[in-house]
Amino acid sequence: MKRYKKIIKIGLIPITLILLTGCWDYRELDEMAITAGMAVDKIDDNYLVTTEIIDPKAGPEGAKIESAVFEGMGRAVFDAVRNIIRKSGKKLFWSHAKTLIFSESLAKDNIIPVLDWINRDAEVRGDMWVLISKEKTARKIFGGEKGLYDVLMYQIQDIMRSEEHLSRFPTMEIWEFLKDLQEEGSGAVAAGIYLVPYHGKSIPQVSGSALFKGEKMVGWLDDIETRAMLWVRNEVHGGLIITEEVGEEDTKVVMEVFSSKTKVKPIYERERLKMKIDVSLDVGIGELSTTNDYFTEEGIKFLEKVTEATVERQIDTTIRKVQHHYNTDVFRFAQTIKREMPDLWKSIRGDWDHIFPNLDTKINIKVKIRSTALTSKPIGLGD
Amino acid sequence: MFRILKEILSGNTNVGDKETEKHGKLEKSLGKNILRLKRIFEHDETIVYREIINENLYPSKFYILFTEGMVNKEVMNEHLVEPLMKAAEKGHIAHRHFLDELTKKVLQSGDIKTTDSLDEIIAAILYGDTVLLAEGIAEGLIVNTKGWQFRAIEEPQSESGVRGPREGFIESMIINISLVKRKIKNPDLKFRFKEIGERTKTKVCISYLEGVANDKIVEEAMKRLDQIKIDGILDSGYIEELIKDAPLSPWRTVGTTERPDIVAAKLLEGRVALFCDGSPFVLTMPFLVLEYFQANEDYYHNYYFASLNRILRYTACFFSISIPAIYVALVTYHQEMIPTPLLISIAAAKKGVPFPTIFQAIAMGLAFEILREAGIRLPRPIGQAVSIVGALVLGEAAVRAQLVGAPMVIVTALTGISSFLLPQMLGELILTRLILLLLSGFLGLYGFMFGVMGLFIHLMSIRSFGVPYMLDSMPLNKQDVKDTAIRAPWWYMYYRPKLIGDKNPARKEDAKRQKGE
Numbered sequence: 001m002k003r004y005k006k007i008i009k010i011g012l013i014p015i016t017l018i019l020l021t022g023c024w025d026y027r028e029l030d031e032m033a034i035t036a037g038m039a040v041d042k043i044d045d046n047y048l049v050t051t052e053i054i055d056p057k058a059g060p061e062g063a064k065i066e067s068a069v070f071e072g073m074g075r076a077v078f079d080a081v082r083n084i085i086r087k088s089g090k091k092l093f094w095s096h097a098k099t100l101i102f103s104e105s106l107a108k109d110n111i112i113p114v115l116d117w118i119n120r121d122a123e124v125r126g127d128m129w130v131l132i133s134k135e136k137t138a139r140k141i142f143g144g145e146k147g148l149y150d151v152l153m154y155q156i157q158d159i160m161r162s163e164e165h166l167s168r169f170p171t172m173e174i175w176e177f178l179k180d181l182q183e184e185g186s187g188a189v190a191a192g193i194y195l196v197p198y199h200g201k202s203i204p205q206v207s208g209s210a211l212f213k214g215e216k217m218v219g220w221l222d223d224i225e226t227r228a229m230l231w232v233r234n235e236v237h238g239g240l241i242i243t244e245e246v247g248e249e250d251t252k253v254v255m256e257v258f259s260s261k262t263k264v265k266p267i268y269e270r271e272r273l274k275m276k277i278d279v280s281l282d283v284g285i286g287e288l289s290t291t292n293d294y295f296t297e298e299g300i301k302f303l304e305k306v307t308e309a310t311v312e313r314q315i316d317t318t319i320r321k322v323q324h325h326y327n328t329d330v331f332r333f334a335q336t337i338k339r340e341m342p343d344l345w346k347s348i349r350g351d352w353d354h355i356f357p358n359l360d361t362k363i364n365i366k367v368k369i370r371s372t373a374l375t376s377k378p379i380g381l382g383d
Numbered sequence: 384m385f386r387i388l389k390e391i392l393s394g395n396t397n398v399g400d401k402e403t404e405k406h407g408k409l410e411k412s413l414g415k416n417i418l419r420l421k422r423i424f425e426h427d428e429t430i431v432y433r434e435i436i437n438e439n440l441y442p443s444k445f446y447i448l449f450t451e452g453m454v455n456k457e458v459m460n461e462h463l464v465e466p467l468m469k470a471a472e473k474g475h476i477a478h479r480h481f482l483d484e485l486t487k488k489v490l491q492s493g494d495i496k497t498t499d500s501l502d503e504i505i506a507a508i509l510y511g512d513t514v515l516l517a518e519g520i521a522e523g524l525i526v527n528t529k530g531w532q533f534r535a536i537e538e539p540q541s542e543s544g545v546r547g548p549r550e551g552f553i554e555s556m557i558i559n560i561s562l563v564k565r566k567i568k569n570p571d572l573k574f575r576f577k578e579i580g581e582r583t584k585t586k587v588c589i590s591y592l593e594g595v596a597n598d599k600i601v602e603e604a605m606k607r608l609d610q611i612k613i614d615g616i617l618d619s620g621y622i623e624e625l626i627k628d629a630p631l632s633p634w635r636t637v638g639t640t641e642r643p644d645i646v647a648a649k650l651l652e653g654r655v656a657l658f659c660d661g662s663p664f665v666l667t668m669p670f671l672v673l674e675y676f677q678a679n680e681d682y683y684h685n686y687y688f689a690s691l692n693r694i695l696r697y698t699a700c701f702f703s704i705s706i707p708a709i710y711v712a713l714v715t716y717h718q719e720m721i722p723t724p725l726l727i728s729i730a731a732a733k734k735g736v737p738f739p740t741i742f743q744a745i746a747m748g749l750a751f752e753i754l755r756e757a758g759i760r761l762p763r764p765i766g767q768a769v770s771i772v773g774a775l776v777l778g779e780a781a782v783r784a785q786l787v788g789a790p791m792v793i794v795t796a797l798t799g800i801s802s803f804l805l806p807q808m809l810g811e812l813i814l815t816r817l818i819l820l821l822l823s824g825f826l827g828l829y830g831f832m833f834g835v836m837g838l839f840i841h842l843m844s845i846r847s848f849g850v851p852y853m854l855d856s857m858p859l860n861k862q863d864v865k866d867t868a869i870r871a872p873w874w875y876m877y878y879r880p881k882l883i884g885d886k887n888p889a890r891k892e893d894a895k896r897q898k899g900e
Contacts, residue, residue, distance in 0.1 A: 014833075025716070026715050026716060026824075026827075027715060027716070027718070028714075028715060028733065028739060028740060029714055029715075029718065029726075029729060029730045029733045029740075030730065030733045030734055030735075030736070032718070034726065034727070034730060054727055054730075056727050056728070056730045056731030056734060057731060057734070058731040058732055058734050058735065064731070065727055065731070093718060095718060095719030096718075096719070096723045096726060098723075123719070125719070154723070
């Protein structure tokens with residue numbers, strides 16, 4: 001008898017190991033509604049969740065993808081999400097959702113209730129893109145045209161992915177957004193989205209950034225300011241730098257950024273804290289709207305100087321604007337100080353809100369022209 | 384002796400006595416011997432009793448016994464009957480050593496044996512030899528006149544190849560042995576015979592290269608053969624099952640092949656081969672997991688190509704075992720792991736299909752195995768019809784009728800085709816696949832992992848004739864990796880496989896010089 005007990009005990013180990021671990025559930029693909037993305041609005045005290053659900057259709061010519069928009073109202077975000085079942089008939093499946101759009105009013109109010117559900121739920125992934133709608137409501141974005149795509153949310157996903165050629169909006173996934181929110185002293189940013197005219201209808205466009213102070217949104221930066229901010233955050237991967245009125249009027253110099261590296265270092269001298277921002281850029285000449293030949297050593301140097309000045313001016317204005325208008329540390333200065341000078345940070349952490357607006361910066365831009373693309377000569381006019 | 388005589392006289396033929404009648408010695412009286420043999424072979428009308436009288440000889444009365452259809456009649460007539468009848472010189476042969484003299488001076492056959500044992504005589508008659516009995520002599524001559532029909536040597540269908548020898552074993556053991564002997568012309572190549580099967584008296588032969596093969600493995604094989612108690616052996620498959628390690632495991636621990644070149648190669652590696660009369664399949668021992676993935680052509684082709692093929696076979700094995708299981712697990716449990724576009728197209732295919740994915744997987748797998756089995760058993764022309772019906776009805780129509788999703792057809796097809804890369808492993812693959820499929824159907828990838836772990840633990844724990852089946856199959860030593868997932872060039876294979884050919888590890892003369900590396 002004793003031996004049998006032992007066998008039962010040993011047998012129980014794998015059984016419990018198998019049955020008591022993790023969450024698993026048998027679910028057929030056609031029993032669930034694959035959600036591509038969501039938008040959250042707040043109407044009075046209720047949340048309105050709008051989702052785009054993928055509707056794959058198997059036809060004789062192969063699979064065809066369509067999508068349908070469903071919305072649900074509820075007293076909490078999860079409640080609203082569950083209420084969608086009353087219309088869709090199927091439980092939503094969130095693992096393939098790619099975008100999360102907040103309305104501006106909700107963002108200005110408080111985004112924590114929404115983020116909590118997204119952070120807590122097992123199905124929702126942390127790699128959804130965070131966007132703030134500049135339209136009146138977030139659900140208006142779903143009324144946009146789909147352009148080249150079958151699913152609107154996947155169109156937005158691809159816009160976010162192609163950001164590296166633009167650097168005109170921040171690409172924040174939820175996990176990163178949450179990290180910035182939770183970081184002491186830091187402010188989070190998210191891309192802005194709005195509708196623009198498109199063949200008599202409208203299509204969503206992503207541009208600019210929304211700045212957060214704590215759980216509340218405090219204001220917008222336009223696309224150029226956003227790039228300046230990204231420079232300080234060392235998040236620029238590409239994009240164009242345009243300098244106007246170089247030398248003569250209506251001469252524009254367009255530089256394409258190949259690589260960009262920013263180093264931010266806090267300097268503490270004579271009881272004053274100063275941020276030293278070193279940006280080194282590798283660029284190529286993308287466009288020169290002139291017949292002047294700049295392809296001499298001095299010419300190249302001149303172009304580099306001009307570009308350096310443009311970038312410096314943009315960064316400087318943006319920092320001033322954020323410091324004085326919004327007073328939120330979206331540049332991650334606090335994180336840098338904490339990392340570089342932990343002792344100093346301990347002494348100033350309580351007072352950061354007052355220190356940040358008056359923080360001095362020393363901007364140092366280094367531009368290096370790497371290539372001139374396909375031609376080394378301007379288009380010379382025949383004399 | 385007296386008892387037997389009494390029985391013969393009283394005509395007592397009950398079974399128990401007949402058993403004793405079969406054993407014993409010959410008598411001097413030719414009449415009694417013949418009577419006794421006739422009684423033993425009662426109702427067996429294929430046995431021929433031919434009486435020959437040659438007055439020139441003394442004794443002058445002979446009997447020739449053989450089995451119709453199993454002797455080469457030309458040989459018998461020319462070498463046995465004719466010389467015996469024509470032997471002329473009277474008194475030439477002394478009576479005392481009559482059979483001896485007869486063998487030396489009259490009979491023209493090369494293979495003659497003298498015996499007085501009734502058992503041996505019976506066995507010889509049954510095995511195609513001709514027995515010569517003479518009046519007044521208590522001994523008989525067994526003349527080798529075996530000459531039954533057998534299949535021509537041709538390329539084995541189960542192991543065809545592009546490059547390499549095209550001969551294959553046949554049902555005659557002696558011919559099979561000769562095929563191997565012709566490849567290894569060495570006195571160290573030993574052949575030890577045994578007889579297994581109480582009733583069939585099947586001849587088996589254990590072969591090994593002395594000095595290369597591990598003596599313990601040879602002794603173990605002999606011991607296991609001795610322990611076999613069975614009434615009949617019709618194919619080497621009987622022996623395989625009776626002597627294999629891990630008898631409950633579906634994985635084979637004894638190899639089989641139809642090709643003499645493979646047997647020769649395994650003998651050279653230090654393995655033991657077992658020939659079984661009546662079966663074209665020769666067993667090789669020990670058998671390790673690695674050998675499933677080896678093909679004889681690997682050693683004849685360019686080694687890059689051979690290594691590529693090896694890796695392909697490993698991949699096919701993985702595919703065949705796990706594709707349906709992984710597919711079912713991903714689609715029914717871990718939808719978040721599938722890339723979005725793929726998920727959408729799978730979802731589109733699943734739409735409107737009423738059956739659960741796991742059921743589809745099992746049903747399609749079953750249909751495929753039914754088709755495969757039908758293709759093997761049916762005659763060739765009908766077999767093609769089956770494959771057309773199978774491909775069209777089960778593939779195309781099932782998808783059209785929305786009974787299964789198109790991805791499931793692809794999964795099943797890929798699984799099936801992959802398993803054809805490893806024909807030796809077919810049964811094992813099907814079983815493992817089914818178990819893993821059920822596990823993933825119940826528990827998702829989690830169950831699949833458990834299944835794979837169980838499979839590996841099982842394979843690691845088996846030994847084949849004392850050699851670890853899989854445990855040491857992926858060594859880190861440079862010389863030992865040479866014939867595993869890759870096939871090293873021949874000029875680099877200095878040593879035999881470590882676990883098997885350890886007794887005499889050097890394969891090449893200059894191996895010792897290379898030992899430094």
